[in-house]
Amino acid sequence: xxxxxxxxxxxxxxxxxxxxxxxxxxxxxxxxxxxxxxxxxxxxxxxxxxxxxxxxxxxxxxxxxxxxxxxxxxxxxxxxxxxxxxxxxxxxxxxxxxxxxxxxxxxxxxxxxxxxxxxxxxxxxxxxxxxxxxxxxxxxxxxxxxxxxxxxxxxxxxxxxxxxxxxxxxxxxxxxxxxxxxxxxxxxxxxxxxxxxxxxxxxxxxxxxxxxxxxxxxxxxxxxxxxxxxxxxxxxxxxxxxxxxxxxxxxxxxxxxxxxxxxxxxxxxxxxxxxxxxxxxxxxxxxxxxxxxxxxxxxxxxxxxxxxxxxxxxxxxxxxxxxxxxxxxxxxxxxxxxxx
Amino acid sequence: xxxxxxxxxxxxxxxxxxxxxxxxxxxxxxxxxxxxxxxxxxxxxxxxxxxxxxxxxxxxxxxxxxxxxxxxxxxxxxxxxxxxxxxxxxxxxxxxxxxxxxxxxxxxxxxxxxxxx
Numbered sequence: 001x002x003x004x005x006x007x008x009x010x011x012x013x014x015x016x017x018x019x020x021x022x023x024x025x026x027x028x029x030x031x032x033x034x035x036x037x038x039x040x041x042x043x044x045x046x047x048x049x050x051x052x053x054x055x056x057x058x059x060x061x062x063x064x065x066x067x068x069x070x071x072x073x074x075x076x077x078x079x080x081x082x083x084x085x086x087x088x089x090x091x092x093x094x095x096x097x098x099x100x101x102x103x104x105x106x107x108x109x110x111x112x113x114x115x116x117x118x119x120x121x122x123x124x125x126x127x128x129x130x131x132x133x134x135x136x137x138x139x140x141x142x143x144x145x146x147x148x149x150x151x152x153x154x155x156x157x158x159x160x161x162x163x164x165x166x167x168x169x170x171x172x173x174x175x176x177x178x179x180x181x182x183x184x185x186x187x188x189x190x191x192x193x194x195x196x197x198x199x200x201x202x203x204x205x206x207x208x209x210x211x212x213x214x215x216x217x218x219x220x221x222x223x224x225x226x227x228x229x230x231x232x233x234x235x236x237x238x239x240x241x242x243x244x245x246x247x248x249x250x251x252x253x254x255x256x257x258x259x260x261x262x263x264x265x266x267x268x269x270x271x272x273x274x275x276x277x278x279x280x281x282x283x284x285x286x287x288x289x290x291x292x293x294x295x296x297x298x299x300x301x302x303x304x305x306x307x308x309x310x311x312x313x314x315x316x317x318x319x320x321x322x323x324x325x326x327x328x329x330x331x332x333x334x335x336x337x338x339x340x
Numbered sequence: 341x342x343x344x345x346x347x348x349x350x351x352x353x354x355x356x357x358x359x360x361x362x363x364x365x366x367x368x369x370x371x372x373x374x375x376x377x378x379x380x381x382x383x384x385x386x387x388x389x390x391x392x393x394x395x396x397x398x399x400x401x402x403x404x405x406x407x408x409x410x411x412x413x414x415x416x417x418x419x420x421x422x423x424x425x426x427x428x429x430x431x432x433x434x435x436x437x438x439x440x441x442x443x444x445x446x447x448x449x450x451x452x453x454x455x456x457x
Binding site: 062065 | 370371372375389390391392394395396398399402410413414415416417418419
């Protein structure tokens with residue numbers, strides 16, 4: 001088999017390069033033409049004739065058609081990017097960016113979706129990875145003992161009981177209910193008239209009526225109220241509530257008549273149309289005298305003063321009694337002022 | 341020349357099949373070898389021009405049916421083509437398709453030829 005000399009191959013090569021053949025195709029066409037030339041050389045033809053023949057078959061037009069056909073066939077696969085970047089600098093970077101755009105998007109979507117799913121499923125995954133605590137898995141046991149708070153509360157009522165003693169009644173001998181045969185006649189409570197000239201005491205002592213009888217206090221009385229007895233022996237205790245309340249001589253009806261007769265509606269109050277109650281507080285002494293008259297709650301416009309004036313005018317009352325003994329009693333009398 | 345042109349017209353549609361079929365029979369072939377093979381087997385009835393052959397070869401390569409290897413022979417690069425696995429598959433399918441098509445064409449043409457005779 002005859003070989004084509006290198007200079008002849010170069011000749012064909014130069015011809016092909018001059019014809020602007022697609023560089024991708026050039027080596028193959030060169031080989032093809034060379035093979036053809038060699039075959040004809042084998043047939044014994046001179047190279048010049050062969051070359052002329054080749055130029056005839058592979059003329060410029062044929063080569064151009066080949067390039068165009070080749071381009072058209074392959075161009076079907078050409079993307080928009082290839083069309084856009086045809087004849088432009090593809091090395092600049094924009095082409096690569098465009099070319100890999102689809103891949104980039106695909107990758108980023110995949111990553112985004114993965115991240116999102118991870119985020120959404122994180123609680124679930126966490127719950128699966130970290131074993132759920134079983135009821136028997138007890139980490140700590142704390143015994144809750146009830147705290148006894150009763151002792152702390154208890155002292156308070158006790159103190160209150162100590163603070164509030166029942167003082168004023170212990171001085172007197174309460175009457176005792178006994179069967180008739182046990183009652184000692186001598187020990188019957190004294191009549192009110194008897195007590196007018198005698199101080200109440202544990203025993204009845206004959207003495208001078210003029211002498212102020214200072215009763216020797218009973219031992220228990222001394223122990224419970226020494227100061228009061230020592231410092232102010234004369235001062236009588238004022239009672240709020242007694243067994244037998246003080247009373248206007250003649251009763252409520254008499255008192256009503258007295259008040260009606262003496263009370264004058266103050267002109268100022270009458271003009272202003274003032275009505276209401278005036279509470280007048282006073283003490284009824286053990287001898288029935290009215291003392292310390294004050295209006296503790298009034299309606300004004302002269303009504304208070306009027307009420308106090310009329311109460312002061314009252315004659316002696318029947319004193320209040322405690323255990324049969326007349327005592328000083330604080331009394332509050334409401335006086336109603338009412339316009340007709 | 342007129343004859344050649346008409347044959348080229350039919351060759352254009354069947355060229356892919358012809359190339360794939362030839363490559364299926366041979367291990368590897370280069371461009372000129374293919375044209376020679378076609379020429380020899382058809383007794384010159386079908387002559388492949390390089391202008392038709394190489395674009396098709398490149399197209400098949402682009403489609404992934406062929407792989408190439410370049411070997412330097414006598415101071416010039418020679419590109420050998422061989423089938424890939426999908427190429428083998430495609431060769432079988434296309435050959436079958438073409439055979440069916442030829443049968444169909446024959447059925448279309450037969451009555452007419454009978455009538456003229």
